Amino acid sequence: MLNKNQIRDLKKMLDDRFFELREEIRLELLDTNDQTYIELAGRVHDTAEASVADLLVDLQLADIDRHIQETRDIDAALMRIAAGSYGVCSYCKTSIAIERLQAYPTAKRCHRCQVNYEHVYTRTKGSSM
Numbered sequence: 001m002l003n004k005n006q007i008r009d010l011k012k013m014l015d016d017r018f019f020e021l022r023e024e025i026r027l028e029l030l031d032t033n034d035q036t037y038i039e040l041a042g043r044v045h046d047t048a049e050a051s052v053a054d055l056l057v058d059l060q061l062a063d064i065d066r067h068i069q070e071t072r073d074i075d076a077a078l079m080r081i082a083a084g085s086y087g088v089c090s091y092c093k094t095s096i097a098i099e100r101l102q103a104y105p106t107a108k109r110c111h112r113c114q115v116n117y118e119h120v121y122t123r124t125k126g127s128s129m
Contacts, residue, residue, distance in 0.1 A: 001095055002086070002087040002101075010086075010102070017074060018113055021071050021074070076108055091110075
């Protein structure tokens with residue numbers, strides 16, 4: 001089990017990363033407003049350039065989506081801290097190693113359960129290509 005100092009340190013890591021992400025999302029959204037698809041598409045002269053413009057917009061939106069998902073993970077970890085269940089595997093209910101939490105403070109599964117989850121998830125999801 002984690003002690004109060006470990007939880008405090010991990011909570012600070014989560015809070016700091018949350019505020020970093022908020023700023024990154026804000027800046028990316030401002031940049032998106034500066035480089036709208038219409039502006040990019042207005043500069044293109046053929047389908048290859050249009051494809052590049054689409055790709056740039058999609059990549060920027062994918063970055064924003066990834067940041068938003070990470071903020072959701074941080075929020076969930078902070079809720080687990082408040083509920084007293086932080087550091088406990090959501091699957092097998094054993095303690096998550098402090099080293100894992102220091103490397104990945106939003107972890108909700110122990111290493112063994114995470115490996116099993118990824119094995120099952122990648123097998124059932126399959127390739128999208």
